Amino acid sequence: MPRSLDGLVLAPVADQAPGQVGTRTRFTYHEKDGEIWAEYAGGDVVRGHLVGTREGDRLDFRYVQLKQDGTTSSGHCVSTVVELSDGRVRLDESWEWESQPGSGTSVVEQVTEHDG
Structure with a gap:
């Protein structure tokens, strides 16, 4: 089983649609x-939270976020945990909004100290 995600900081490798999670x-x-949970913020997201479960290399969670324009949104995501050759962690994500139309895939990777 890949190592624990506890305490790791991850960031998207590419921007999503405008007004959503980005680099x-x-x-x-x-x-x-x-159990897994996370807080997130940055870009158009003022504050976000996710909570769910981990079974082996599979994460299953729901997320909710507050954007700069004062709107909120929520959805469901299933991610696969991948350990990269340099020891960092990547999550291959498949997500779907529940509060609005839309779905897609994204990749987040562990940020190391020197990445800023």
Whole structure:
């Protein structure tokens, strides 16, 4: 099983649609006994939270976020945890909004100290 996500900071490798999570967004993950949760913020997202479960290399969680324009949105995401050759962690994500139309895929990777 890939290592724990607890305490890791991850960031998207590419911008999503305007007004959503992007490369300036940072996710701080926590993990304990099969539970995962994270806080995230940056770019158009003022504050976001996700909560769910981990089974092996699979994460299943729901997320909710507040954007700069004062609107909120929520959705569901399933991610696969991948350990990169340099030891960092990548999440291959498949997500779907529940509060509005839209779905897609994204990739977030662990940010290391020197990435800023």
